[in-house]
Amino acid sequence: MIGTWGHGGSVLSALKQIPDEVEVVGLAKVFPEDNPQDLKEILKISDNAPIFETPAGLLKETRPQVVVVSTRLDQIAPLAVAAAKSGCHLICEKPLALRHEDLNALSAAVKNASVQCAAILGSCAHPALRAARQAIQAGLIGDIVLCNARKSYKFGTDRPLWFGRRDYYGGTIPWIGVHALDFINSATALRFTAVAAMQGNMSHPEYPDCEDHCALILRLSNGGHATISLDFLRPNGAPSHGDDWLRVAGSHGVIEANLVRNTCSLITKNQPSVELPLPEPVFFFAELVRKLRDNPESLAETTLSAFHLTRVCLCARDSADRQQVIPIPSG
Incomplete structure (x- = not known):
């Protein structure tokens, strides 16, 4: 390491x-x-x-x-x-x-x-997101139309001072936003083709380049759209460090996955809201290392996704900086 x-x-x-x-x-x-x-x-x-x-x-x-x-x-x-x-x-x-x-x-x-x-993005293996992915792949909500993701963190009291420097930290959209993008990508298998974003820092002036809130709107590769909210505003008294949530609305139903509560619910045209059964936990990073050792070619799509999600983050930060919609390269 x-x-x-x-x-x-x-x-x-x-x-x-x-x-x-x-x-x-x-x-x-x-x-x-x-x-x-x-x-x-x-x-x-x-x-x-x-x-x-x-x-x-x-x-x-x-x-x-x-x-x-x-x-x-x-x-x-x-x-x-x-x-x-x-x-x-x-x-x-x-x-x-x-x-x-x-x-x-x-x-x-x-x-x-x-x-x-x-x-190092392990949320794709979270049981709530895996349950959502299985339901979407099974066609239970029809065509994907709109995704909403939330990622909220506590700022804490011992964050390194370099978080306040853009040249060292890079911005909150790349640091936190990549998780929310991963939620959407891992659940839907869709990529992102354009982004508009805004960001600001209203509560941590001692960290001038560490945005405490960001909002993104993205176009999905199937023609649908997504929204993402990011913040460093979760109170220190909250029961968990993060508050992570994904909603996927389709032509026939809606799925909501809450990673903190470890729940995944489904509501469709033909049935009221039900809690979906969750798959068993997996040893994500151990299995990742095992695949890199034994069958690295099987991770080609993982590599492509890592670069795509990073590119989307950088384009979203560009959008917030320039105040304009930014197309996302397909490569």
Whole structure:
């Protein structure tokens, strides 16, 4: 693993579910103040896994099959490019890049090396979203017409100061919005073709470039539309850190999935609202690593989706900055 900040620890923790199948071969610092030893102790990683002062040292000495890149967001793309050029499959903190040119460079590196690149987006495996996806695939709501997604976070009291700098943080649309886009994409299998967005910061002036609220309208690839609301306004007294919700309205019915309550309801023309049965939980990140090891080609669509969702985020941020509708490239 390269870096010590972000959700990469969740990926390493998930490997405990397949302890006899994988080995953590090393951890690397990105910044001098990084402390991988703390991560090793928290996650009970073997003492045999060395700590490297630089990512280049880890890549050269260990030659891993899979690299987790999880650090300050402006460093994700260049470090992932280096790992891809070393022939490593990638699991990266999201967003994959903060600028279009960096995303293009990473995409080229991944293609040239014939490796896969997944973002750390595990919500697609949430039972409520999987139940929604199964119902939609079964045609229970007919044609998809409108999607509404919500992603709300607590801002907290210990957020890094670099969240207030656009060049390090990238903006709240790429950081939080990618989750809401993933909700819609994973449930409907639809992509996004155009976006209009607005954003602002009214409650955290000490973090000037960290927007506390964002609103997006998107055109779907089937001609339908979607709305997304994002905010850092969830009160500290709320029972959970996030408030995540998806509504999909179709020509014959409506599905609502609540990820916090772990529920999925369906109402159609022919029946009142019912709670759908939820599938059993899955070990998403452990299975992801297993596929990268045994059958990486099976994750080609996962790689395409990771780049598409990142591109949509960057286009949405452009829309908010320029105050205009932005078409989303299909590639």
